[in-house]
Amino acid sequence: MLIMGVDYHPSFQQVAFLNQDTxxxxxxxxNHSDGGAQQFYRELKQTGANVRxxxxxxxxxxxxxxxxxxxxxxxxxxxxxxIKAKRIKKQKTDRNDARxxxxxxxxxxxxxxxxxxxxxxxxxxxxxxxxxxxxxxxxIMNQL
Numbered sequence: 820m821l822i823m824g825v826d827y828h829p830s831f832q833q834v835a836f837l838n839q840d841t842x843x844x845x846x847x848x849x850n851h852s853d854g855g856a857q858q859f860y861r862e863l864k865q866t867g868a869n870v871r872x873x874x875x876x877x878x879x880x881x882x883x884x885x886x887x888x889x890x891x892x893x894x895x896x897x898x899x900x901x902i903k904a905k906r907i908k909k910q911k912t913d914r915n916d917a918r919x920x921x922x923x924x925x926x927x928x929x930x931x932x933x934x935x936x937x938x939x940x941x942x943x944x945x946x947x948x949x950x951x952x953x954x955x956x957x958x959i960m961n962q963l
Contacts, residue, residue, distance in 0.1 A: 824920030
């Protein structure tokens with residue numbers, strides 16, 4: 820299995836990975852604007868490897884989460900506050916963050932949070948939209 824710790828930013832991501840079968844370790848810097856990240860994960864899917872990706876919860880990663888689900892990779896999203904508490908060195912860099920996420924996953928100490936599935940998120944969005952429409956209708960009826 821290939822385990823990856825991803826420090827995600829809106830324009831790039833820093834990746835630390837470990838192949839448990841071969842012991843291979845490496846680090847990557849992937850840009851989003853040139854399609855490097857998407858290409859990397861699609862090529863990884865073609866190798867047929869089992870992949871587990873761990874990252875901190877963030878609001879800007881929906882496209883990335885959908886890509887991983889589409890490719891059939893396992894995605895673990897962690898609680899940023901608990902991850903910060905587990906940081907040994909206070910020196911914070913993107914490389915250190917990716918290494919920390921990888922270490923926590925390797926040690927089975929990753930503080931996972933529950934994340935709804937993409938289908939559930941879509942359903943919630945539709946319900947929220949319907950709720951807003953009902954509120955608008957109620958306001959108009961009250962004005963009349």
